[in-house]
Amino acid sequence: MNSSLRADLADGYRKIDVLRLTDLSSGNISARTDDGMLISPSGATAEQIGPKSFVFVGADGRWDDALTPSSEWQMHLAIYRACDEAAAIVHTHSDSCVALASLRRPLPGFTYVVGFFGGTDVPCIPYSTFGSEALADDAASALRDRTACLMANHGMIVRGTSLTSAIDDAHRLEVLCRQYLLAMQVGDPVLLTDEEWQDFFAQKDILGYGQLD
Numbered sequence: 139m140n141s142s143l144r145a146d147l148a149d150g151y152r153k154i155d156v157l158r159l160t161d162l163s164s165g166n167i168s169a170r171t172d173d174g175m176l177i178s179p180s181g182a183t184a185e186q187i188g189p190k191s192f193v194f195v196g197a198d199g200r201w202d203d204a205l206t207p208s209s210e211w212q213m214h215l216a217i218y219r220a221c222d223e224a225a226a227i228v229h230t231h232s233d234s235c236v237a238l239a240s241l242r243r244p245l246p247g248f249t250y251v252v253g254f255f256g257g258t259d260v261p262c263i264p265y266s267t268f269g270s271e272a273l274a275d276d277a278a279s280a281l282r283d284r285t286a287c288l289m290a291n292h293g294m295i296v297r298g299t300s301l302t303s304a305i306d307d308a309h310r311l312e313v314l315c316r317q318y319l320l321a322m323q324v325g326d327p328v329l330l331t332d333e334e335w336q337d338f339f340a341q342k343d344i345l346g347y348g349q350l351d
């Protein structure tokens with residue numbers, strides 16, 4: 139069942155490892171299925187992961203007792219419940235996202251590319267214990283009108299309309315946080331104005347998502 143999706147997930151997990159977004163197995167990925175989701179297992183490594191490693195978790199939050207899904211399965215499931223358009227989710231502890239999230243600050247609109255996450259910033263949700271219901275609720279709430287958020291003192295999470303777009307956006311958010319932290323070493327980055335954002339979103343509606351050049 140879902141054999142090609144399982145193979146895509148294994149490829150996707152290896153890709154985020156190659157991108158250095160999940161050093162020391164610090165992330166997890168999932169994809170929506172008809173009746174729940176497939177999520178990377180607890181303790182996954184890029185060297186060992188394969189199509190059969192992914193754990194099916196039903197929409198009711200149940201899984202086969204012989205398997206153990208990622209400790210953040212509740213957060214993934216809560217986002218699928220809250221966002222009909224979410225087809226895949228990537229959660230990482232990537233360096234620059236963690237660095238900014240440790241300041242408990244959102245990523246502000248210092249470049250127009252921030253707007254491709256759905257608003258004029260990428261919010262930072264409050265700190266809660268990993269694997270907790272509070273963390274799941276806060277992430278699902280933030281991802282209703284944005285495609286990504288930072289997680290205070292933890293990392294980031296992104297949803298996509300496909301596995302490829304979720305992985306690309308996880309990579310993009312890491313690059314943006316890195317660029318923002320770089321700019322802050324020199325001074326306070328100038329943020330786009332309300333008028334500039336209005337023009338951006340009008341242009342985005344005309345040109346569509348992904349026109350980043």
Ligand SMILES: [Zn+2]
Nearest residue numbers: 164231268293
């Ligand atoms: Zn985590």
